[in-house]
Amino acid sequence: xxxxxxxxxxxxxxxxxxxxxxxxxxxxxxxxxxxxxxxxxxxxxxxxxxxxxxxxxxxxxxxxxxxxxxxxxxxxxxxxxxxxxxxxxxxxxxxxxxxxxxxxxxxxxxxxxxxxxxxxxxxxxxxxxxxxxxxxxxxxxxxxxxxxxxxxxxxxxxxxxxxxxxxxxxxxxxxxxxxxxxxxxxxxxxxxxxxxxxxxxxxxxxxxxxxxxxxxxxxxxxxxxxxxxxxxxxxxxxxxxxxxxxxxxxxxxxxxxxxxxxxxxxxxxxxxxxxxxxxxxxxxxxxxxxxxxxxxxxxxxxxxxxxxxxxxxxxxxxxxxxxxxxxxxxxxxxxxxxxxxxxxxxxxxxxxxxxxxxxxxxxxxxxxxxxxxxxxxxxxxxxxxxxxxxxxxxxxxxxxxxxxxxxxxxxxxxxxxxxxxxxxxxxxxxxxxxxxxxxxxxxxxxxxxxxxxxxxxxxxxxxxxxxxxxxxxxxxxxxxxxxxxxxxxxxxxxxxxxxxxxxxxxxxxxxxxxxxxxxxxxxxxxxxxxxxxxxxxxxxxxxxxxxxxxxxxxxxxxxxxxxxxxxxxxxxxxxxxxxxxxxxxxxxxxxxxxx
Amino acid sequence: xxxxxxxxxxxxxxxxxxxxxxxxxxxxxxxxxxxxxxxxxxxxxxxxxxxxxxxxxxxxxxxxxxxxxxxxxxxxxxxxxxxxxx
Numbered sequence: 001x002x003x004x005x006x007x008x009x010x011x012x013x014x015x016x017x018x019x020x021x022x023x024x025x026x027x028x029x030x031x032x033x034x035x036x037x038x039x040x041x042x043x044x045x046x047x048x049x050x051x052x053x054x055x056x057x058x059x060x061x062x063x064x065x066x067x068x069x070x071x072x073x074x075x076x077x078x079x080x081x082x083x084x085x086x087x088x089x090x091x092x093x094x095x096x097x098x099x100x101x102x103x104x105x106x107x108x109x110x111x112x113x114x115x116x117x118x119x120x121x122x123x124x125x126x127x128x129x130x131x132x133x134x135x136x137x138x139x140x141x142x143x144x145x146x147x148x149x150x151x152x153x154x155x156x157x158x159x160x161x162x163x164x165x166x167x168x169x170x171x172x173x174x175x176x177x178x179x180x181x182x183x184x185x186x187x188x189x190x191x192x193x194x195x196x197x198x199x200x201x202x203x204x205x206x207x208x209x210x211x212x213x214x215x216x217x218x219x220x221x222x223x224x225x226x227x228x229x230x231x232x233x234x235x236x237x238x239x240x241x242x243x244x245x246x247x248x249x250x251x252x253x254x255x256x257x258x259x260x261x262x263x264x265x266x267x268x269x270x271x272x273x274x275x276x277x278x279x280x281x282x283x284x285x286x287x288x289x290x291x292x293x294x295x296x297x298x299x300x301x302x303x304x305x306x307x308x309x310x311x312x313x314x315x316x317x318x319x320x321x322x323x324x325x326x327x328x329x330x331x332x333x334x335x336x337x338x339x340x341x342x343x344x345x346x347x348x349x350x351x352x353x354x355x356x357x358x359x360x361x362x363x364x365x366x367x368x369x370x371x372x373x374x375x376x377x378x379x380x381x382x383x384x385x386x387x388x389x390x391x392x393x394x395x396x397x398x399x400x401x402x403x404x405x406x407x408x409x410x411x412x413x414x415x416x417x418x419x420x421x422x423x424x425x426x427x428x429x430x431x432x433x434x435x436x437x438x439x440x441x442x443x444x445x446x447x448x449x450x451x452x453x454x455x456x457x458x459x460x461x462x463x464x465x466x467x468x469x470x471x472x473x474x475x476x477x478x479x480x481x482x483x484x485x486x487x488x489x490x491x492x493x494x495x496x497x498x499x500x501x502x503x504x505x506x507x508x509x510x511x512x513x514x515x516x517x518x519x520x521x522x523x524x525x526x527x528x529x530x531x532x533x534x535x536x537x538x539x540x541x542x543x544x545x546x547x548x549x550x551x552x553x554x555x556x557x558x559x560x561x562x563x564x565x566x567x568x569x570x571x572x573x574x575x576x577x578x579x580x581x582x583x584x585x586x587x588x589x590x591x592x593x594x595x
Numbered sequence: 596x597x598x599x600x601x602x603x604x605x606x607x608x609x610x611x612x613x614x615x616x617x618x619x620x621x622x623x624x625x626x627x628x629x630x631x632x633x634x635x636x637x638x639x640x641x642x643x644x645x646x647x648x649x650x651x652x653x654x655x656x657x658x659x660x661x662x663x664x665x666x667x668x669x670x671x672x673x674x675x676x677x678x679x680x681x
Contacts, residue, residue, distance in 0.1 A: 074650035078624045081655045085620045088662045089613050093669075207652060211641025220642025238643040240632065247629050273680050275673065278666035285662055289655050296651040495610075583606050586678045 010402030046283025055415030056138020061472035064386030066299035070237035083258020088281030123485035134474035188407020206297035233361030243543035253550030257479025260487030333392030344380035427452035484511035484553025507561025515553035522546035
């Protein structure tokens with residue numbers, strides 16, 4: 001059986017499974033559509049939240065970014081897990097106690113202001129749509145690879161599949177489907193990592209193999225990697241090269257953003273009790289950590305494998321020949337990935353070999369002049385393909401490659417569906433039913449929810465054709481936006497009685513607007529290429545890149561909310577009572593539908 | 596003690612617990628993983644230093660312990676103050 005058929009088989013079987021579950025658990029009422037009737041066990045909920053959370057960014061993109069940058073991209077690992085600590089300690093139990101369906105309902109009630117609710121909806125839509133763009137990128141790459149077409153065509157096909165899939169059911173269908181998706185995703189991520197770790201270090205646990213010994217050379221794996229990449233003129237893998245301030249801010253933005261993302265927070269409304277909300281956050285992180293502890297090993301080992309494939313005779317020997325790339329089955333992955341337009345090589349000096357090195361490095365330029373090289377010949381290596389290509393790079397069996405294709409799609413699809421659900425509930429539940437047309441019937445609310453899903457996909461596809469970065473970077477921007485707008489409002493709403501309606505609205509708007517401005521200035525207005533005034537290589541504010549600005553946006557939000565609140569009328573007594581009741585678990589009933 | 600005083604005592608116990616947990620949270624990630632990494636450079640592990648391990652593995656493991664510790668401690672606190680769910 002050839003690889004194409006095998007991929008199709010794995011992806012097809014996993015889809016059949018998800019659709020089967022979605023039909024079996026179809027949402028009937030609005031309450032089921034949004035929150036699964038609140039009958040979900042913390043472990044089940046944790047698993048579903050993990051699938052919801054780990055998207056194309058975690059599965060497809062993150063290890064690739066770590067592989068090519070090394071230590072500096074540890075921010076993704078710490079940021080996307082550390083946020084759960086904030087979520088578990090500062091938000092989840094209280095929001096569960098409050099007991100409404102959506103994040104903006106809490107903000108609307110706590111800040112006794114329909115305007116606050118509207119502003120929250122807007123913040124949420126901006127962050128979610130940015131996030132969906134990143135997912136669509138991932139979907140495009142995954143479909144591009146397994147259908148062996150270019151990534152743009154893959155994106156369009158993927159969009160149709162995501163839409164059909166998300167429209168099928170609401171949260172209830174999605175919860176059980178996501179449990180299945182988690183299982184597919186984690187198996188697909190771990191199995192190739194175990195194989196590769198065994199090949200390179202003899203240790204079956206990739207997280208331990210990363211710090212183990214490279215069996216071929218007898219040196220520690222990371223020392224070997226540092227040596228190879230520096231031989232090729234690249235920056236040392238384990239050493240910090242970027243600015244410390246930027247790394248701290250970036251990590252903090254990702255953490256705060258995690259705790260401010262509506263589709264994750266929504267999950268904690270679906271557990272039966274307040275104490276379950278606390279456990280649920282822990283279980284979620286357990287399931288996330290299984291992937292996150294493996295990811296840095298995947299990145300480092302893939303980087304080593306690629307370097308060795310390009311220099312099969314060592315970095316002092318001859319580079320791989322074009323003939324070998326074209327005929328040796330070990331290199332077959334290069335031809336398959338070339339079809340997606342995300343990998344490319346060119347024999348610039350016509351010596352029949354492909355030299356892969358850093359042609360911006362002075363030492364290597366000297367070596368190149370000596371050997372007659374005319375620049376790096378591995379001309380294009382999109383970071384986002386690394387995880388999907390990884391099993392092929394390591395010459396693993398065909399079924400592993402098929403499994404990884406299915407896993408990547410599971411990750412992208414589950415998150416895209418969760419986000420679309422958050423977007424549609426914001427539009428139909430908060431915006432239309434809560435504000436504009438309160439007398440809407442359940443049926444037209446569901447219809448509006450589905451129309452808004454379709455609209456969100458269309459916007460995401462249009463913007464996803466010219467993405468502002470690699471998938472995980474696009475997603476990082478979404479986190480910055482959530483960090484600057486939603487998280488501070490939620491936290492102040494629970495931990496302070498002093499912050500009032502005007503303060504909260506001013507804070508959220510200030511946080512959202514400065515962050516959005518900073519991002520657009522660096523990434524182009526509405527991500528349209530070439531409309532940017534600055535670049536992340538030379539940012540407006542010293543070392544602060546646009547992906548790191550969320551933490552500053554959040555600080556602006558806190559500050560503005562505090563100052564404005566202290567200048568305006570005090571919070572009424574009934575709101576202070578509401579805050580007191582949110583802080584105490586006793587009396588948490590099942591959540592009710594708010595208007 | 597009135598119910599209000601009780602609730603206030605419960606809340607300050609909670610806030611204290613949160614603060615302690617967040618200090619640990621910050622020390623392992625922003626501290627050991629990033630800012631204080633040079634201080635840990637003397638401790639080698641698998642071809643690199645301890646700071647690298649904290650940035651890519653250790654902080655995640657500590658986060659896990661923190662969340663479960665907080666959940667366990669709070670559920671106990673709920674019962675001590677009699678504010679647990681019926």
